[in-house]
Amino acid sequence: xxxxxxxxxxxxxxxxxxxxxxxxxxxxxxxxxxxxxxxxxxxxxxxxxxxxxxxxxxxxxxxxxxxxxxxxxxxxxxxxxxxxxxxxxxxxxxxxxxxxxxxxxxxxxxxxxxxxxxxxxxxxxxxxxxxxxxxxxxxxxxxxxxxxxxxxxxxxxxxxxxxxxxxxxxxxxxxxxxxxxxxxxxxxxxxxxxxxxxxxxxxxxxxxxxxxxxxxxxxxxxxxxxxxxxxxxxxxxxxxxxxxxxxxxxxxxxxxxxxxxxxxxxxxxxxxxxxxxxxxxxxxxxxxxxxxxxxxxxxxxxxxxxxxxxxxxxxxxxxxxxxxxxxxxxxxxxxxxxxxxxxxxxxxxxxxxxxxxxxxxxxxxxxxxxxxxxxxxxxxxxxxxxxxxxxxxxxxxxxxxxxx
Ligand SMILES: NC(=O)c1ccc[n+]([C@@H]2O[C@H](COP(=O)([O-])OP(=O)(O)OC[C@H]3O[C@@H](n4cnc5c(N)ncnc54)[C@H](O)[C@@H]3O)[C@@H](O)[C@H]2O)c1
Ligand SMILES: [Fe+2]
Numbered sequence: 001x002x003x004x005x006x007x008x009x010x011x012x013x014x015x016x017x018x019x020x021x022x023x024x025x026x027x028x029x030x031x032x033x034x035x036x037x038x039x040x041x042x043x044x045x046x047x048x049x050x051x052x053x054x055x056x057x058x059x060x061x062x063x064x065x066x067x068x069x070x071x072x073x074x075x076x077x078x079x080x081x082x083x084x085x086x087x088x089x090x091x092x093x094x095x096x097x098x099x100x101x102x103x104x105x106x107x108x109x110x111x112x113x114x115x116x117x118x119x120x121x122x123x124x125x126x127x128x129x130x131x132x133x134x135x136x137x138x139x140x141x142x143x144x145x146x147x148x149x150x151x152x153x154x155x156x157x158x159x160x161x162x163x164x165x166x167x168x169x170x171x172x173x174x175x176x177x178x179x180x181x182x183x184x185x186x187x188x189x190x191x192x193x194x195x196x197x198x199x200x201x202x203x204x205x206x207x208x209x210x211x212x213x214x215x216x217x218x219x220x221x222x223x224x225x226x227x228x229x230x231x232x233x234x235x236x237x238x239x240x241x242x243x244x245x246x247x248x249x250x251x252x253x254x255x256x257x258x259x260x261x262x263x264x265x266x267x268x269x270x271x272x273x274x275x276x277x278x279x280x281x282x283x284x285x286x287x288x289x290x291x292x293x294x295x296x297x298x299x300x301x302x303x304x305x306x307x308x309x310x311x312x313x314x315x316x317x318x319x320x321x322x323x324x325x326x327x328x329x330x331x332x333x334x335x336x337x338x339x340x341x342x343x344x345x346x347x348x349x350x351x352x353x354x355x356x357x358x359x360x361x362x363x364x365x366x367x368x369x370x371x372x373x374x375x376x377x378x379x380x381x382x383x384x385x386x387x388x389x390x391x392x393x394x395x396x397x398x399x400x401x402x403x404x
Contacts, residue, residue, distance in 0.1 A: 162270020
């Protein structure tokens with residue numbers, strides 16, 4: 001297929017997707033915000049009449065003691081808890097299968113996710129598969145479930161993915177580590193608690209990586225052709241908050257004001273991508289995760305500067321506006337210079353956060369398949385402002401290899 005035909009096909013698919021997104025507006029969770037809001041969320045779980053809750057989390061958070069107070073509160077409310085601690089970063093189908101088996105054998109009637117995007121996504125698919133009598137693999141794709149999910153509640157522990165508000169859940173193949181995405185408004189939780197106390201213990205490198213994931217969501221949604229007045233509102237607010245508060249929460253993890261602002265910024269990023277979608281940063285970053293096991297947020301941080309440079313010409317006035325909204329400059333500065341100020345600020349932030357840009361084991365022989373997979377994800381799904389060809393992506397991969 002020629003490049004021209006590929007782009008035409010992608011644009012036709014996108015037009016259909018735009019209609020679907022407009023006709024099927026995504027539900028939004030009730031949001032509880034602030035210190036101890038996770039405990040208040042437990043009260044919300046009791047309101048739906050749940051009797052036995054599956055808590056979906058990972059071993060690290062369980063060991064840190066993040067889960068115990070929530071289980072205790074639920075028990076006080078007369079709700080039994082079963083705790084599934086088997087979530088691993090970038091969860092695979094077998095992780096979800098194990099959680100689902102625990103839910104079924106324990107006859108749980110609601111699910112509470114406590115963790116980063118990995119725990120949230122695993123919980124979303126466990127809750128949806130449970131009520132639909134489908135395997136997690138059968139739910140990959142768009143609108144594959146018929147019945148609503150089991151009631152799902154979410155406490156994010158990273159400020160990051162915004163998964164607590166998106167219509168997506170990302171699950172990886174156990175062997176290839178390629179990511180499959182469940183896209184369905186039914187995975188949006190009933191309620192979520194953005195609680196800075198849960199995020200207080202997040203190590204600096206995870207704070208940095210996940211914070212840049214949130215920034216990438218906002219920037220990709222901002223540059224997307226599907227951007228709307230509403231997605232711009234959320235993306236602009238997220239970028240401003242991240243520029244101001246990510247350096248603070250990185251330097252002082254116990255600063256609850258900064259943690260709370262980052263939690264909200266991450267949520268806004270999720271709202272922005274729900275309307276406007278992602279772009280090549282995610283499509284390429286997912287390959288760095290699949291091939292070289294680079295964590296999601298860090299992979300985005302590594303790729304983001306290259307895509308900002310690539311889009312610089314077509315997105316000049318948009319990036320200039322974002323520079324002004326985020327307080328980097330004002331209207332006295334011309335668009336070209338303002339766009340450059342924005343890109344330079346992002347690059348400096350990545351340096352200040354000491355993001356590790358090395359990718360051990362990069363191999364040129366992997367590049368053609370990585371390019372194909374990136375295009376399969378992006379073209380027809382993401383409304384990017386400018387299309388790349390194979391040579392463009394390969395040049396980025398080579399540059400990343402050289403920098404490693
Ligand atoms: N569904 C969506 O809309 C969406 C959007 C973006 C990303 N994702 C997915 O989310 C996953 C990444 O999630 P993530 O970046 O939040 O990381 P994660 O959930 O994989 O967690 C990364 C690490 O941080 C640790 N951790 C998390 N919170 C902590 C805390 N408060 N204190 C100490 N340690 C903590 C975890 O134990 C884990 O080891 C990827 O699989 C990605 O594809 C989903
Ligand atoms: Fe992301």
